[in-house]
Amino acid sequence: MPTAPNRRAVAVILLIPLLVTLALWAFAWPAARTAPRDLPVGVAGPASAAQQLEQRFEQRAGAFDVHRFDDEAAARTAIEDRVVYGAVVATPQGPHLLTASAASPVVAQLLREAVTASAPEGAPVRVTDVVAAPPGDPRGSVLGASMLPLALAGMAAGSVVTLLGLRGARAALTLVASASLAGIAVTAIAHNWLGAFAGDWWAEAGALTLTVLAIGSAVAGLATLLGPRGIGLGALLMVLLGNSFSGVTSAPQLLPEPVGTIGQLLPPGAGGSLLRSVAFFDGSAAGGAVLTLSLWSLAGLAAVLFVRRTPSPAPEAPAAPAREPALTG
Structure with a gap:
């Protein structure tokens, strides 16, 4: 059996599992390790209350990159300018969460769960979607x-x-x-x-x-x-x-x-x-x-x-075999 077809068959046998492994690594590994890493978020409100909110975010080391804003208007502007994905505003009625589902529905849901879990027991969390995803595609x-x-x-x-x-x-x-x-x-x-x-x-x-x-x-x-x-x-x-x-x-x-x-x-x-x-x-x-x-x-x-690629030279045609002159009588 010729060696060239054997080599091609072995190459295919090894290449397909390699490609499948690479594709699985590229798609599945990031999905399985999804978590906030220096995710830009904001806090706003009176200094003491905003500091408490900031400390709650910083309890998860490396998860959030916290930006401090003076008031709710500044936090809204930062969300609309894509500086942060969302912000928590300290109010007398409790924390007010500002999100932007258009920036990322996944992040908006993550912030809602994080703020709700860290809020004092019984304190209501009001949520406002500052830049909402369109009705035709609410989940992006x-x-x-x-x-x-x-x-x-x-x-x-x-x-x-x-x-x-x-x-x-x-x-x-x-x-x-x-x-x-x-x-x-x-x-x-x-x-x-x-x-x-x-x-x-x-x-x-x-x-x-x-x-x-x-x-x-x-x-x-x-x-x-x-x-x-x-x-x-x-x-x-x-x-x-x-x-x-x-x-x-x-x-x-x-x-x-x-x-x-x-x-x-x-x-x-x-x-x-x-x-x-x-x-x-x-x-x-x-x-x-x-x-x-x-x-x-x-x-x-x-x-x-x-860029001009020089074409590879065409293989030379094999020389015709020399023919012996016909024998003369």
């Missing part, structure tokens, strides 16, 4: 489910551009045009049909376009630099790690370190943060995500535009 399911299709769309664009042999300006224009149409289509579905987004329509389409462009450009750029192996590396970074480390279904601060930080440096995580900012918070705290996505897009497009 659509936004959480949108990242994988966006990653697949970017992967498809970068892979097809590479496999079709498009180069230079034609490849760059193809990536930009496909990302733009994908952004418009997804916005039409999520905003107009499902009612899951509540921000400016064109800002949402721009955020989705930039996300798909960053992923597609990165994949095409890696393929330009590394050949077909670049597509595999792009799939690993954008789909497997980028999607599972994005924190879009919960919050980056709920993922184990350094997963939360890595996820925000990859296009799916940055795209999820940018989309949440423009869809619910009028673009607040969107600068870092825009910068991350722009760098990925520019780096990938630069590789597509300016």
Whole structure:
């Protein structure tokens, strides 16, 4: 039996379990270790009462990053600017919890449970959702489910551009045009049909376009630099790690370190943060995500535009066997 097919069979036998293990680690490990880690929250009210609230948060070492505000108005502004996920205001009637389910329904529920558990027995806890998730998607399911299709769309664009042999300006224009149409289509579905987004329509389409462009450009750029192996590396970074480390279904601060930080440096995580900012918070705290996505897009497009891969030389045809001259009589 030939050795080459044997080697390929062994490679497949070993590769499939390796990929399954890697995928399970990437998706299941962060989900199993979800917990607050330096989660930004606020306290407000009179100094003595606010200090007591702050001490209750600090009892869980490393779980919360507590910000002090003078009053409820300042705490509300910080929530709307995405400085904190929520805040507790000390009032004569008891603690008043301010949340933002649009920022993360998971965090909003976590804060509600934490404040209720730490409140004095019998003290009512009033809860106000400062930036509520839209009625069409109260649990944020659509936004959480949108990242994988966006990653697949970017992967498809970068892979097809590479496999079709498009180069230079034609490849760059193809990536930009496909990302733009994908952004418009997804916005039409999520905003107009499902009612899951509540921000400016064109800002949402721009955020989705930039996300798909960053992923597609990165994949095409890696393929330009590394050949077909670049597509595999792009799939690993954008789909497997980028999607599972994005924190879009919960919050980056709920993922184990350094997963939360890595996820925000990859296009799916940055795209999820940018989309949440423009869809619910009028673009607040969107600068870092825009910068991350722009760098990925520019780096990938630069590789597509300016890097020229020298094709590998074609194997030489085997020389025809020499023929002996015919014997003459």
